[in-house]
Amino acid sequence: MSETAYPPVSKHLDDVEAAQTEGRRKMDWALQHMPILQALRSEFEAEQPLAGERVGMAMHVEAKTANLVELLALGGAEVAITGCNPLSTHDDVSAALDAHENITSYAVRGVDDEGYYDAIDSVIDHNPTITVDDGCDMIFRIHEEYPELIETIIGGCEETTTGVHRIRAMERDGALKYPVFAVNDTPMKTLFDNVHGTGESSLATIAMTTNLSYAGKNVVVAGFGYCGKGVAKKAAGQNANVIVTEVDPRKALEAHMEGYNVLPMSEAAGKADLIITTTGNRDVVVEEHFTEMKDGVLLANAGHFDIELDLEALSELAVDAYEARDGVDAYELEDGRRLNVLAKGRLVNLASPIALGHPVEVMDQSFGVQAVCVRELVENTAAYDAGVHDVPDDLDKEIASIKLDAEGVSHDSLSDEQIDYLGSWDHGT
Structure with a gap:
């Protein structure tokens, strides 16, 4: 060494x-x-x-x-x-x-x-x-x-x-x-870890960290990849009103066809009780969004790095910042609104003090x-x-x-004839 x-x-x-x-x-x-x-x-x-x-x-x-x-x-x-x-x-x-x-x-x-x-x-x-x-x-x-x-x-x-x-x-x-x-x-x-793991662990960690319910709240999910799908699905299962933001038109359409409200973040931010980012990209929630948010909003990140929420911009907007609760940092704006960041913007289901991961x-x-x-x-x-x-x-x-x-789960398997059929090109109508 x-x-x-x-x-x-x-x-x-x-x-x-x-x-x-x-x-x-x-x-x-x-x-x-x-x-x-x-x-x-x-x-x-x-x-x-x-x-x-x-x-x-x-x-x-x-x-x-x-x-x-x-x-x-x-x-x-x-x-x-x-x-x-x-x-x-x-x-x-x-x-x-x-x-x-x-x-x-x-x-x-x-x-x-x-x-x-x-x-x-x-x-x-x-x-x-x-x-x-x-x-x-x-x-x-x-x-x-x-x-x-x-x-x-x-x-x-x-x-x-x-x-x-x-x-x-x-x-x-x-x-x-x-x-x-x-x-x-x-x-x-992708089908299990990203969907069920991220969905369940992120929402469970947020609920335990804040002692708040999802029922009736507007939960904004940024990104509708496998992780975002999991968060949206699990939040809807807990009676939240789910809003999805997306940059890919196909994923936005998929979210719409799944029954979620799809909005740009500029519109969704002002409606949110909770925003959770799942994009893996940077600057998903930025200054223009912070200025529109309600008092008491929760901000959490379920992407890998702590760059989805622009906390530098939020710090500059805030006139005060303090720990409101273990794992929750409140940023108080000039007009008295408090925006609450969980786990310092890091991967919430692993970085929060009570987090256990997937x-x-x-x-x-x-x-x-x-x-x-x-x-x-x-x-x-x-x-x-x-x-x-x-x-x-x-x-x-x-x-x-x-x-x-x-x-203890049994399942079917293909017969030799079925394998031959699927591997051939000469079986017509």
Whole structure:
């Protein structure tokens, strides 16, 4: 490691043993409800598919993620991990991971920007052969600061929408120098994690943080991708009046046909009791919108980075700012209106003080996909050139089948004749 390496989490905590015990308790609870990872643990422990590999990770370090990390270590890998968001780390879980002989965790909650990137550098100092990323910060850091490591990296996985946007942009610019699976874009991720996970966890976190109901309120959902669809669906299910804002005419039409009111943000902002952004883009809610908002409005972000709400502009408009409630910062304007920002504009379902992230069952599916993608990179290294790759369909189906088996659900399969029919072109009317 370099002389300036950021120390593991154990060096940051006063009572490491107590933290490890509590973190393990959280991990054990989550694992009870993760049948996919349980099944893969048996396979990975027995077959050691990752023996000799070094996995570098930048993820949300909490109990569900920790079970993925431990799975990779049980499969034979040496794992180093840090957080992908300064406010989503659970220090006790990070400490429990760091106690494992094959895992080093640098994740610490609440670090500043310098500490955040120092911790990523410390993970990279382990010379990973595989990267697992949530937001592309580690992939980007390796390409920008440690290009000499690229020739020994066999591949990586990217977990989230924002990160996939970044790796696809890198690929378009000819800048992505090793293969990366776009885990976010596979059906087992988009249909469950993004829709049900984001929808349920974001709204649950907002409700618990504020102690407020959705019934009868105007909930503005910015963006109608998979995450936005989930938030809109779950909010409507709690009797909210859902308004969707969109820049894509097809998605705007889809939202309209689903029965939602579709408006530009310039009109929606003044009607909102809650605005929740899900776009993955910047400057979604800006000064012109703040000036139109009602007193008491809630502002939350369910996108990856804290740039969807222009908090710099809001700070300049405000004559006072204070913590109204744990996880809620009130910005009081000159006319007395108070605009309430949750989780400092960061990913609300993970960065709020009481946030727990997506439901355990949902992340079991997504992390199952991550695990088999890491296994695939090791087993079939030569099959993947530098660039972005879709998750092989058979791997996605493998995870679905494990889940169905665990739930005791049977389903039909195609006969040989049906397979032949679907694969032919000469069967006419």
